[in-house]
Amino acid sequence: MSHPDDQSPVNPLPPVVTALFLLLVGVEAALWLGSKGILGGPTAVGWRLDAIQRYAFSSDIFDWMVINGQYPLEHMIRFVSYLFVHYSFTHALFGGVLLLAMGKMVGEVFSGWATLVIFVLSGVVGALGYALILDVSTPLLGSYPGVYGLIGAFTFLLWTSLGAVGEPQVRAFSLIGMLVAIQLGFSLVFGGGPDWVADVIGFGAGFLMSFALIPGGWQRIREKIRRQ
Known part of the structure; x- marks a missing residue:
């Protein structure tokens, strides 16, 4: 048995969360250093704009794909690549902090x-x-729809825990309610885009996926189907 003094006082991050965070930070670091002229020379100033044009998710491009029935990889990848490109350093900073916080809590169970x-x-x-x-x-x-999916998974954990002890399960949704209220407040005061819609949908997706992805989830679902 290991001696208590040899154990770290801080639980390590799940490897997948560390990898996602490093990818996010690596992309933002390159774009930020380029914008300051520290990396890549004079042309690097336009790296962020180029990244947005190449990797951001675009509703117009999605509509074009649906209308024409063509789904080239360079555009399909936008469904994922947009999660790692941000408008600014601050935008990426808050996304990275939320990813670490929620990813740690979810990754310790899932x-x-x-x-x-x-x-x-x-x-x-x-x-x-x-x-x-x-x-x-x-x-x-930005990473926020994916992070909100992790918030949905964390909410699922709270929801099941409260149900197990007979507490009102609606309390599990207080976090998402507070976050959405803050986002709407900022949008009204400072002006903002409609990206909160993607965040809320991401939350719902994360919550629903947790029923199957929680350890033992598929087995419980199969047993429930057999009973029916």
Whole structure:
């Protein structure tokens, strides 16, 4: 047995969360250093704009694909790539902090692959909902729909825990309610885009996926189907 003094006082991050965070930070660091002229020379100043044009999710491009029945990889990849491109350093900073916080809590219960699936698919579903519900040309950028998917998974954990002890399960949704209220408040005061729609859809996707991705989830679902 290990001696208590040899144990770290801080629990390590799940590897998949660390990998996602490093990817996010790596992309933002390159774009920020380029914008300051520290990396890449004079042409690097336009790296962020070029990244937005190449990798942001675009409702207009999605509509073009649907109308023409063509789905080239260079555009399909936008469903995922937009999660790692941000408008600014501050935009990326808050996204990275939320990713670490929520990813740690979810990754300590869910497997690594399940945590990755929740983050990525919540981003995909959030982008799809953004395109189908809204009629806007504003590109969708940032890790937030994926992070909100992790918030949905964390809410699922709270929801099941409260149900197990007989507490009102609606309390589990207080976090998402507070976050959406803050976002709407900022939008009204400072002005903002409709990207919160993708965030809320990402939350719902993460919550629903948790029923199957929680350890033992598929087995419980199969047993329930057999009983019916």
